[in-house]
Amino acid sequence: MEFLQEAPQLPHPYRSDRALLNLLDRALPTPRRAALDADLDALGDYAQMAWRRAATTTRRKPVLTQWDAWGQRIDRIELTPAWQEGAAMATRHAVLAAGHADSEHARLEQFARVYLYHLASEFYTCPLAMTDGAATAIKASGNRALIERALPHFLSRDASTFWLSGQWMTETIGGSDVGPTETVARRDADGQWRLYGRKWFSSAVVGEAALALARPEGAGSGAAALALFYVETMDGARRKPELLIDRLKDKLGTQELPTAEIHLDGLPAWPLGELAHGVRQVAPMLNITRTWNAVCATASMARAIGLARDYATRRQAFGRPLIQHPLHAQTLADMRAEFEGAFALTFEVVQLLGRVEHGCAASHEAALLRLLTPLAKLWTGKLAVATCSEALECLGGAGYIEDTGLPQLLRDAQVYAIWEGTTNVLSLDSLRALAGDGPDPLRTACAGWLAGNDDMHAASAIRQTLDATARWLDQHAATRDTLEAGARGLAFTLARCAAAALLARQAAWSSRHGDRRPAAALHRFVGHGLDRLVAPDAANTALLLG
Secondary structure, three states: OOOOOOOOOOOOOOOOOHHHHHHHHHHOOHHHHHHHHHHHHHHHHHHHHHHHHHHHOOOOOOEEEEEOOOOOEEEEEEOOHHHHOHHHHHHHOOOOHHHHOOOOOHHHHHHHHHHHHOHHHOOOHHHHHHHHHHHHHHHHHOOHHHHHHHHHHHOOOOOOOOOOEEEEOOEOOEOOOOOOOOOEEEEOOOOOEEEEEEEEEEOOOOOOEEEEEEEEOOOOOOHHHOEEEEEEOEEOOEEOOOEEEEEEOOOOOOOOOOOEEEEEEEEEEEEOOOOOOHHHHHHHHHHHHHHHHHHHHHHHHHHHHHHHHHHHHHOEEOOEEHHHOHHHHHHHHHHHHHHHHHHHHHHHHHHHHHHHHOOOOOOOHHHHHHHHHHHHHHHHHHHHHHHHHHHHHHOHHHHHOHHHOHHHHHHHHHHHHOOOOOHHHHHHHHHHHHHHHOOHHHHHHHHHHHOOOOOHHHHHHHHHHHHHHHHHHHHHOOOHHHHHHOHHHHHHHHHHHHHHHHHHHHHHHHHHOOOOHHHHHHHHHHHOOOOOOOOOOHHHHHHHHO
């Protein structure tokens, strides 16, 4: 009989995830854990169903129909099944609302849900992230009218009243640099603000609302003159005529996500606060969406490693399963150790966010959150691409075939390093956080995380690398160009030090409960090296680029 290779199977994303289970056991009080468990188990079930559905159905993309048969502009977008199910899944399991509960554990409980739901959602989590960010920005603005108008929809646990919010910042003239924004806000004869302009990337154009940067008519140039506005996109069941969808982007990945180019032709808008300093008002939103990005990147790594490991138990080569070949096993274990470091750092950011938002953080933790948020986002974004690429290779030629599902993982992973700030942009944000607070908050945190750790080699490596970063900062502090040129290496070094110290904390806790696997992950992670510092050489750079 002809041989047919058995396909990899997706382990239950919740019941099989040791890192997540251990984190929740360690971090959550027992009553809260019991209440959370049902949602996480159901989201794991949904993830398995979505994986099976993807393997047995033809992949679809959103379709934009701009005109109906009678010449009326309709801009209708047909969505994939996962997107059609998105509002019901997100509200039923409080994927967004849980993060705004009145508890320091709210963000951990929310992002455990996000971590399990993300890949099954086909990046419906992208507009959920922007809606979370919008809710956070509106809360921070203190605008009572908008708080009462928008938040009940954004945080609804009823799909019939739930709204998504977009985030309309990027224009053709600039990406991360929003200073040249050309969208104009004008008041009409009735005093209503209206927006006019073009937005180049609108990832939640199917939502019911959005936050948009615009320049009030008559305001000066530059980013400081921009204001942040709230808009609504729907007039009952129809899209407002002042919002025109030019086309959907044809992207490398996240193809189920309908990212649009749009024109605003007098769309009614309401300022969140003062008619200036809109970029400053965006800051709370960016911290939220960058945390979503890191959690989703970590979820992609978990999926890739889970499938690669399962396949290694099913695929025979040279008389034995792949997992019994020493080099293949080494490769899988290397991937697992890096993932566990990323998981530890990402979910520490999640917990810090919850503590800071609820006013129960230690004195150094607000500064620590300012530093670790960009570090977690930039490092996990790059690591997700490398991990998904390695997972494809673990399946050999099958990993290159579309309907195995692996190529989509790799294509989708590339967005994590781009969305909400590229690696270089986030590295410079990390430098700014260090300029404000210095490395001391991280040193203080690492000292606490290492307490009780019995891996003296790991502890020594972490301390020595932190010392090296302090010397590097002192050496280059006087030359801004040199600091910026080395910012990426500095950021990766700090991210790896933090991840290693957090792994040490988890290893100490797990060892007391009879599980030595986190200690093994720590030993291997530190063995990969923590120091990624570089000595910038401007003359060498100029020669290579000349």
